[in-house]
Ligand SMILES: NC(=O)C1=CN([C@@H]2O[C@H](COP(=O)(O)OP(=O)(O)OC[C@H]3O[C@@H](n4cnc5c(N)ncnc54)[C@H](O)[C@@H]3O)[C@@H](O)[C@H]2O)C=CC1
């Protein structure tokens with residue numbers, strides 16, 4: 332396959348960054364990866380829908396200003412006609428990057444369902460579909476002979492899901508623990524520097540780290556979804572969010588931060604999943620004041636880190652970007668590379684369109 336056509340569902344920070352990568356690095360990606368990427372459809376609540384089977388002029392849509400809509404363009408419509416576009420566009424791959432809904436994953440679960448049912452591969456950075464409907468969507472992908480990829484759902488562009496599945500296979504993974512949210516880690520660091528919680532959150536929003544509703548970052552529900560994903564994907568569990576106890580960083584006051592610093596400690600929001608001796612898997616999210624000798628103490632800003640506890644290797648810790656528009660767009664690219672690999676090895680078709 333020498334080209335994949337993409338439908339972008341949601342055109343916010345992450346999918347715009349993917350479009351910019353295609354615009355700015357298309358040639359380089361082609362020579363490094365052996366295929367072209369072309370965008371043939373976009374939908375967004377604020378812009379509407381656009382379908383152009385011969386390829387959308389990416390520079391033109393990236394230059395559109397707030398308040399403009401796709402309605403005036405050939406193949407454009409003022410409404411985000413997600414189901415129609417997902418089912419009827421000529422895309423090989425649907426790229427889902429709408430808001431994460433931590434309650435039921437909708438409408439992203441439907442977006443992924445429609446794409447798989449219409450024989451299109453899916454890549455998503457949206458945590459809702461995999462944490463809240465992962466098993467069903469994976470079965471659907473298998474039924475329709477397409478790939479469902481979601482590397483960016485945990486640690487954005489840092490490829491810890493594939494790393495653990497492929498490189499730690501057979502090592503006897505027993506627990507996963509880490510800093511899994513870039514916004515809260517950034518905010519805690521800025522509060523150490525004297526900023527208020529609200530000002531620090533505003534900075535994280537400006538940098539593209541925060542969820543559309545940053546309560547998910549601050550109150551821990553974003554990490555709760557990620558703990559569910561890690562437990563189910565890597566520890567063979569079947570957890571739901573109700574199984575994962577959750578406390579967010581709003582309980583940590585400026586005074587708590589100063590008090591921890593006087594003891595050489597730093598507050599971190601830690602998410603963990605652990606297999607107990609009886610085989611059950613537990614999950615937890617809570618802020619912890621970690622001491623200087625803790626491997627996660629030095630992880631600052633939007634950087635995240637995960638410690639994998641294994642029977643054969645002991646602890647293996649991976650750190651890298653946990654949030655950010657370009658970093659997360661890279662996760663989508665890594666998923667497309669995984670899809671290409673399956674297509675080239677004959678495991679799946681380009682798409683069933
Ligand atoms: N920004 C980051 O660092 C990371 C983000 N993610 C996830 O990636 C996804 C996208 O993130 P961002 O681009 O940062 O969010 P964003 O808020 O910048 O963009 C989301 C876009 O989706 C659109 N949208 C929402 N609901 C829609 C619907 N029903 N139909 C059509 N369009 C819709 C919005 O208008 C918005 O433009 C989210 O689910 C987020 O949790 C995952 C890892 C890191």
Ligand SMILES: N[C@@H](CC=O)C(=O)O
Pocket residue numbers: 484486487511512513514515540541542548553653654655
């Ligand atoms: N808002 C999230 C984005 C990635 O999942 C974070 O800050 O980690």
